[in-house]
Amino acid sequence: MNLSTTPSLRLSTLLHSPPIAPGNPCSFWSVSETSPHLHVRDGGACVWRQPVEQSSDAIWSIGGIKEGLHLWEVTWEADQRGSHALIGVSTRKSPRQVSGYTALVGGDSMSWGWELSSNQRWHKGKEAGRYPAGAEHPMDIPACVVVAVDADTGTLGYVVEGCYLGVAFTDLPKGEELFLAVSCVWGGASIHLRYLGGISRDPPALMSLCSLSINQTLGRSRASLTNRLPLPPVLQHLLQEHQWPVNTSN
Numbered sequence: 001m002n003l004s005t006t007p008s009l010r011l012s013t014l015l016h017s018p019p020i021a022p023g024n025p026c027s028f029w030s031v032s033e034t035s036p037h038l039h040v041r042d043g044g045a046c047v048w049r050q051p052v053e054q055s056s057d058a059i060w061s062i063g064g065i066k067e068g069l070h071l072w073e074v075t076w077e078a079d080q081r082g083s084h085a086l087i088g089v090s091t092r093k094s095p096r097q098v099s100g101y102t103a104l105v106g107g108d109s110m111s112w113g114w115e116l117s118s119n120q121r122w123h124k125g126k127e128a129g130r131y132p133a134g135a136e137h138p139m140d141i142p143a144c145v146v147v148a149v150d151a152d153t154g155t156l157g158y159v160v161e162g163c164y165l166g167v168a169f170t171d172l173p174k175g176e177e178l179f180l181a182v183s184c185v186w187g188g189a190s191i192h193l194r195y196l197g198g199i200s201r202d203p204p205a206l207m208s209l210c211s212l213s214i215n216q217t218l219g220r221s222r223a224s225l226t227n228r229l230p231l232p233p234v235l236q237h238l239l240q241e242h243q244w245p246v247n248t249s250n
Helices: 009-015 206-218 220-228 233-241
Strands: 029-034 038-041 046-049 055-061 069-076 086-090 097-099 111-115 120-123 126-130 144-150 155-160 163-169 179-184 190-199
Touching: 009 069, 009 144, 009 190, 029 038, 029 046, 038 055, 055 190, 069 179, 086 144, 086 155, 111 163, 111 179, 120 163, 179 190
Parallel strands: none
Antiparallel strands: 029 055, 038 046, 046 190, 055 097, 055 179, 069 144, 069 190, 086 111, 086 179, 111 120, 120 126, 144 155, 155 163
16 A cells, blocks of 8 residues: 555554454443444444444444553444444544434544545544545555554554554544544444554563564565574564564454
């Protein structure tokens, strides 16, 4: 994808860290912070929308964040999106259901969303410009989208097919509890969630920086050749866990 942007050192380190176990509570949708038309399934990892008309419905992840940099993976098949399919973040002050078809995540001043079909950013109920910057036409967004929320800097960005598309929003309120959120209008849509991990504002661990540097030097085309490097078994194992690019779909 030629619209990719170089991520920060913190984000690069987190993207190249192995994802945490799928059963982490942060990987689940909330059964209380949701529209009545959305039903949580698969132990909390999937949400399903009822085939109702003239309704826009949103759901949040379990537990919010107030600090740190965090990654979530949202899996949402393209043929189950329709119009107004948004992924972003929200505070507790945002609505979870409204009548009609609208961009619910991003529909008020306390939520920020990216519409997957039009690639428009939404905030305060208005279109805030196409994302990623520089895209002349909407891109076909694949099923898996990684959401990068930095509560320390108040920024929100997205990663698609291993490419960071840059900062989408910069005005997230610091100190407010932020939740991963989606909103949809498509009857029968199933949306899966997985929390990949997070880091604090402290400097990354030296071991993580070393593995990141080695992988960046090798490049993506030679990512599978780390086992040929003259390194001790411990470092070989570390590099296998921190491969470039991180494959979060398995």
